[in-house]
Amino acid sequence: MAAEASLDHLLRRGLLWKGGETPANGSRMLSSGFGELDRITGGGWPAGALVELVSASSLGLSLLAPVLARLSTEPRWLAWVDPPWHPHAPALAARGIEVARLLRVKSRDGKEGLWAAEQLLRSGNCSAVLLWPARIGSARLRRLQLAAGQGDCLGVLFRPLGVERENSMAALRLRLEGDGAGLRVKVLKRRGGWSGGEAVVPCSG
Amino acid sequence: MLWLGWYFPWLPLECFGAAEAGVPLAVSRREQGREWIDRCNPAALELGVRSRMALPAALALAPGLRVWPRDSRRERQALEALGSWAWRYSSRIAFDPLLVLLEVGASLRLFGGFHALRKRMETELSKLGYHGQWSAAPTPAAAALLARTAPGSCLEVRSQLKEALAPIPLSHFTRNAGLLELMQDIGLSTIGDCLHLPRPELARRVGSEPARLLDRLLGQAPDPRPLWQPPQRFCQRLQLMAEIEEAGALRFPARRLIESLCAFLRSRDALAQRLEWRFLHRHRPATVFHLGLLKPGRDPLHLLELLQQRLERLELPAPVTDLELRVDRWQPFQEQKGDLFEKRQQGDGLLLERLRARLGETAVQGVRLEADHRPERAWRYCDPVAGPKPGRKASADHGHQPLWLLPQPRRLEERQGQPFHGGPLRLRPFGQRIETGWWDGDEVNRDYYQAVSPAGERLWIYRERKSGRWFLHGVFD
Numbered sequence: 001m002a003a004e005a006s007l008d009h010l011l012r013r014g015l016l017w018k019g020g021e022t023p024a025n026g027s028r029m030l031s032s033g034f035g036e037l038d039r040i041t042g043g044g045w046p047a048g049a050l051v052e053l054v055s056a057s058s059l060g061l062s063l064l065a066p067v068l069a070r071l072s073t074e075p076r077w078l079a080w081v082d083p084p085w086h087p088h089a090p091a092l093a094a095r096g097i098e099v100a101r102l103l104r105v106k107s108r109d110g111k112e113g114l115w116a117a118e119q120l121l122r123s124g125n126c127s128a129v130l131l132w133p134a135r136i137g138s139a140r141l142r143r144l145q146l147a148a149g150q151g152d153c154l155g156v157l158f159r160p161l162g163v164e165r166e167n168s169m170a171a172l173r174l175r176l177e178g179d180g181a182g183l184r185v186k187v188l189k190r191r192g193g194w195s196g197g198e199a200v201v202p203c204s205g
Numbered sequence: 206m207l208w209l210g211w212y213f214p215w216l217p218l219e220c221f222g223a224a225e226a227g228v229p230l231a232v233s234r235r236e237q238g239r240e241w242i243d244r245c246n247p248a249a250l251e252l253g254v255r256s257r258m259a260l261p262a263a264l265a266l267a268p269g270l271r272v273w274p275r276d277s278r279r280e281r282q283a284l285e286a287l288g289s290w291a292w293r294y295s296s297r298i299a300f301d302p303l304l305v306l307l308e309v310g311a312s313l314r315l316f317g318g319f320h321a322l323r324k325r326m327e328t329e330l331s332k333l334g335y336h337g338q339w340s341a342a343p344t345p346a347a348a349a350l351l352a353r354t355a356p357g358s359c360l361e362v363r364s365q366l367k368e369a370l371a372p373i374p375l376s377h378f379t380r381n382a383g384l385l386e387l388m389q390d391i392g393l394s395t396i397g398d399c400l401h402l403p404r405p406e407l408a409r410r411v412g413s414e415p416a417r418l419l420d421r422l423l424g425q426a427p428d429p430r431p432l433w434q435p436p437q438r439f440c441q442r443l444q445l446m447a448e449i450e451e452a453g454a455l456r457f458p459a460r461r462l463i464e465s466l467c468a469f470l471r472s473r474d475a476l477a478q479r480l481e482w483r484f485l486h487r488h489r490p491a492t493v494f495h496l497g498l499l500k501p502g503r504d505p506l507h508l509l510e511l512l513q514q515r516l517e518r519l520e521l522p523a524p525v526t527d528l529e530l531r532v533d534r535w536q537p538f539q540e541q542k543g544d545l546f547e548k549r550q551q552g553d554g555l556l557l558e559r560l561r562a563r564l565g566e567t568a569v570q571g572v573r574l575e576a577d578h579r580p581e582r583a584w585r586y587c588d589p590v591a592g593p594k595p596g597r598k599a600s601a602d603h604g605h606q607p608l609w610l611l612p613q614p615r616r617l618e619e620r621q622g623q624p625f626h627g628g629p630l631r632l633r634p635f636g637q638r639i640e641t642g643w644w645d646g647d648e649v650n651r652d653y654y655q656a657v658s659p660a661g662e663r664l665w666i667y668r669e670r671k672s673g674r675w676f677l678h679g680v681f682d
Contacts, residue, residue: 057662061608062682077553077589085680088610089572089584094603102572103589107564112518116560123556178661183682204663205608205682 027171027192030154033066040187040197041172049171050145050155054188058084058132058158059176062205063183069096071127071154077103079120081131082113091205110134114144121147121155128154138167145169164188207310207361208345209323210352211330211337213287213303217275218244219335220283222443222458229270230446233260243275271446285436286465290333292435293472294322299430301349306430309341319359332464342366344424353377363424370422371397378418387411439469439532448487448524452516455484455525459512462530467505475535476501480508482530486523496562499554499590501536507555514562557589578641579649580610580678605637607665607679614676617666624666624675628659655681
């Protein structure tokens, strides 16, 4: 009885999962808008959680475009903390993103950027927070993950190659590579499911 | 009529912002060519310092004693600030030395009775950093006298006055030393003694002055006092006990100024939107900065938090000697609607303010589309809360443009007439021509292409048609 109950408990919290099953643990998924991606991630982006996109050159924005477009219909901000270049608003608008929801935050150093990201994630006033951190430790990642849960906010970290082996609290970690007209996506980690899935997603921008 | 008198016995010390310290502090006054201790704080009392002690003796007892000469200008300002605070509770305010009088009879119902009002004021005073003792009486003179000598008296009707005033020694009745001596010579020592004498008799013996004072005390003669009008702008300075070198340590003294500002605003039913802070240094120009609120407010905790954010990244050029807070303009208070949307908006405002206070005013921006075909002018950063402008819809050709734009077009190297970026760039066949801006002197004549670098990056580049030069302008994801 007790063993069963605790098994149930583990399943519910997503600490344990059943092979081949999409997460049955109540964590909500936001469809990415790409069938291939939804398939290998078990439904898309995890709501109220942290996602890491690992690539050589901050790739992944086009992968997020459909979900950002959908989230921008909510009266909440889409915050960009220390993006590497200017978000090109007309092109974003052409993808259906309501640019009036964009909030660009520019910090003077990485520490302030992380602080700002945590505030934004936790506030409940952002539907998504995108962050390009120079460096981030596992303790801080954990805090951001908690903040994303509190604020019911999709948090996306763009990270350089070389961090794949670091431990991470993120609910989903993907490695991205340019591949012709799209992105080759490999699942490094996925909460409540198998990692290792791979697909080429026909996104571009 | 019911007058409430607040007497601030420690104001000469407290106006130096010194009330909270564990350090021995005192103010001194000069008399007969010598300096005497006038008032000291509990820390000094513990070391044996007493009021009316000669300054050298006090310093011998407590070598670490900090002493300021009494500063009447500063005391007046502090009292005036307390008047501003009291203005919230009554529009009839008068002053006596170290004393604020307010007529509360008219506002008792509004504040839930006398004791509710008094308790509320007491709580606020301790936040402001002052210790006050109170009494209430039907005449202002009696309220003042009782606040000094018999704090905590509340006389609501005139018939109680005689009895309450009778035991008060005459030294509190008049400051005129000659008159006091004269009265004591004829055997009078308390107010009660004077009240026993018939008025003509009293006047015959000691002149008309005491009789007039008595009549005012008892409300038998009018006691007109000029009605005080509060100042129209807030400006308050706080001298620090010790110079502060580290910005974070300014939080505590600043809190007092903020409480004082909020009391000032409440008394006017007003809200502030822009606070000016000045940190004064000994040999340098003051450090001045502004803290703006997205929506006018007067919540001390919020204002303090905003300041805190700023203090955390403030580098002080020199130690701070004084703090000053100014607010020149304010806006009338408006009741907030409590619905969910408003609450979310309010939370939103607080969030943006917090970010701005810490990162700087321009660090947090929204984005807006502009009607222009030049990619660098087809959008711009804007104030995130300015309210959405009727958005220009993006046209279809933007669909071929990248999601990232470089801050400036970057000149590309050329080899044999071909653009080069870590290797020769491979151009995709379909280009886009942008020709515009001839009317504003910033003419643009460009052919844009998608290009792939040897490293596999997909770039957005253009050739300037006039010069034939290549530029990198964006990055595809």
